[in-house]
Amino acid sequence: MRPGSSMHQCKRYGCEKPTWNGCADEFCSRSCQKESLRAKARGAAEAHGTADARGQPPPGALDAKPKALEYQPARAMDPTPMAFEYNGRDVGVVAFYFPGREDACDMKCGAAFLANFFDLGPDRLEIKGRRFRNAEAAFQALKLWERAGDFEELDGEDAFRKSRLWAHRRDTDYAGLGSNWSAMMAVLKAKFKPGSRMAEGLRNTRGAFLLEHNAREGRDSVWSNNGSGNGMNWLGLQLMLLRKELSGGKGGYDPLMADICTCMGRTDGVPRSTRGKAEWQQMVKAATEAVQKAIGASYSGHPRPQATSIGNSFAHRSPSPSLAYHPGSQQVSVNGHSSVWDPAEGCQLPEPVW
Numbered sequence: 001m002r003p004g005s006s007m008h009q010c011k012r013y014g015c016e017k018p019t020w021n022g023c024a025d026e027f028c029s030r031s032c033q034k035e036s037l038r039a040k041a042r043g044a045a046e047a048h049g050t051a052d053a054r055g056q057p058p059p060g061a062l063d064a065k066p067k068a069l070e071y072q073p074a075r076a077m078d079p080t081p082m083a084f085e086y087n088g089r090d091v092g093v094v095a096f097y098f099p100g101r102e103d104a105c106d107m108k109c110g111a112a113f114l115a116n117f118f119d120l121g122p123d124r125l126e127i128k129g130r131r132f133r134n135a136e137a138a139f140q141a142l143k144l145w146e147r148a149g150d151f152e153e154l155d156g157e158d159a160f161r162k163s164r165l166w167a168h169r170r171d172t173d174y175a176g177l178g179s180n181w182s183a184m185m186a187v188l189k190a191k192f193k194p195g196s197r198m199a200e201g202l203r204n205t206r207g208a209f210l211l212e213h214n215a216r217e218g219r220d221s222v223w224s225n226n227g228s229g230n231g232m233n234w235l236g237l238q239l240m241l242l243r244k245e246l247s248g249g250k251g252g253y254d255p256l257m258a259d260i261c262t263c264m265g266r267t268d269g270v271p272r273s274t275r276g277k278a279e280w281q282q283m284v285k286a287a288t289e290a291v292q293k294a295i296g297a298s299y300s301g302h303p304r305p306q307a308t309s310i311g312n313s314f315a316h317r318s319p320s321p322s323l324a325y326h327p328g329s330q331q332v333s334v335n336g337h338s339s340v341w342d343p344a345e346g347c348q349l350p351e352p353v354w
């Protein structure tokens with residue numbers, strides 16, 4: 001950490017940039033991570049006398065991915081909610097992100113398995129006869145189903161990048177599923193199929209609010225909370241709807257579902273009314289603030305408000321950003337300012353430097 005600064009520095013020797021997620025013992029970007037691996041490989045090659053005339057390691061020495069990005073046997077899937085109050089009730093919030101490695105909220109809640117980039121290992125995810133390593137690869141493949149086989153072995157990041165490269169050939173019907181909302185729900189139902197350990201993990205979140213807590217503000221206003229709480233959190237919403245379906249009325253009372261279903265459409269994710277949209281956004285915003293308070297993170301570098309409850313405390317809170325989603329278009333308006341997003345994209349956009 002730089003003297004006089006609260007930001008953790010990249011752990012690559014000589015780099016003074018802040019870490020990508022604000023946590024200690026991390027890199028600032030994938031390029032720094034790869035350069036660190038190269039330096040280690042060169043050192044090992046020199047020590048063992050296998051380096052070439054230029055001091056480079058032998059071919060193949062750098063092919064392996066960083067250990068943090070490889071599949072590792074799942075630990076017990078019993079997430080720990082952070083404190084979060086809604087309408088005077090203690091419901092808790094389980095936040096996740098996992099862009100290939102555990103983020104601060106993943107370490108805090110233990111729910112990285114909820115994220116689309118989470119590697120399922122030998123369990124795989126089967127949809128329309130194809131088996132994928134992760135939900136992101138399956139979702140991206142649905143946009144390019146004629147090339148679906150090319151996505152089966154890809155990790156989440158590579159699947160996202162390949163889909164972007166072939167954007168001009170995307171199937172807007174998502175292999176017959178009709179929309180991005182329906183396609184993602186189909187992928188999640190395959191990932192959290194009844195009786196699987198993934199389904200058990202999702203049920204173990206019990207009645208907690210589920211939040212995809214993006215590491216950076218401005219990256220994804222639809223599937224995540226967009227980092228600051230002005231995103232739609234569609235992935236968290238779909239997971240809560242699926243959790244209710246999996247529970248079948250068992251596994252404890254879910255106090256959020258009546259309120260959520262009043263606000264949001266269960267078949268398309270579109271707010272039921274202007275009031276419903278505002279209430280849902282307040283819920284996402286307050287849950288985000290609860291997460292930021294619990295992990296002590298401020299990714300944008302600005303101080304965050306400490307309020308962590310909504311409902312009866314509306315009058316005591318500063319106004320939340322006004323987000324307007326325009327179905328069928330590529331416009332999202334936040335506080336009256338429009339920005340362009342791609343409704344076909346997945347849940348996590350890789351950082352530009354990666």
